């Protein structure tokens with residue numbers, strides 16, 4: 091049966107424009123003229139991570155058999171649609187309250203029909219992703235690691251080249267203040283078919299802070315445009331990607347996260363899903379579990395761009411159907427001021 095997504099719960103048009111953004115705006119601050127030595131050998135660039143996922147799905151597809159991919163039940167459509175586009179059959183695996191997956195349930199789902207598995211490191215945390223990757227690899231599946239939320243973790247994969255991982259992707263704009271950017275680590279893949287954006291597109295993106303997308307979504311897909319599949323990322327995004335100070339960005343994100351987590355530990359509005367950071371975590375956002383569904387509207391009315399994954403493949407079951415309404419993503423990016431962090435705390439007290 092084809093995958094159907096539930097309708098969005100809210101329309102952004104009903105809220106005032108956000109002053110505190112989920113992702114940093116374009117800025118050269120902290121970047122240097124000197125290129126950093128990054129492990130870019132098997133890396134190709136795209137306009138967004140969803141097109142990197144589609145490229146991986148197409149490249150790793152077996153031609154002589156039905157391809158079936160295991161995807162997490164808690165997701166955004168941009169993670170699922172590349173596999174619909176690439177013609178895969180899709181099976182979802184469930185998440186627990188902390189977004190890890192029970193290994194026995196997961197292993198049970200690794201049936202002979204399953205050919206590929208996607209493992210997500212949600213919000214820049216690893217949950218039990220490494221355990222899932224090893225189990226899928228041991229069962230002879232092609233593993234695609236989704237590091238959309240952590241560019242730092244993506245570079246670690248490129249450097250260490252773990253045999254269990256066939257491909258890895260990341261969304262550049264979620265970590266850096268770029269107007270677009272998706273990266274794919276896939277040994278053996280040639281990105282030579284990528285088409286560089288023209289100068290007008292570059293200029294428009296720099297002015298608006300977002301890459302303008304032309305063409306409508308493909309039939310049945312909400313956020314995926316086949317016409318963008320071969321589009322390369324903007325030059326400005328590549329520039330930032332190669333010259334950003336990742337250590338400073340990670341430090342600032344961790345500091346912001348720890349401040350919010352500490353301030354919100356007794357919040358009456360809900361609870362922080364991960365109260366502490368491990369040494370490896372570079373948070374993309376702070377996942378916060380609301381007690382009251384109206385908390386989301388209140389935050390948006392205070393002009394804070396909280397995100398929420400509202401559109402899930404139907405029927406949404408288990409924790410995913412609850413998180414669809416109650417799990418919100420609070421901004422912690424490196425460009426936030428102390429005042430903005432305090433405003434977020436105030437909005438939740």
Ligand SMILES: Cc1ncc(COP(=O)(O)O)c(C=O)c1O
Pocket residue numbers: 137138139140141166168169210236238239260261262271272
């Ligand atoms: C887990 C995950 N994977 C993939 C994507 C796709 O990223 P992008 O927006 O760069 O296409 C997103 C975000 O939309 C995401 O949250």
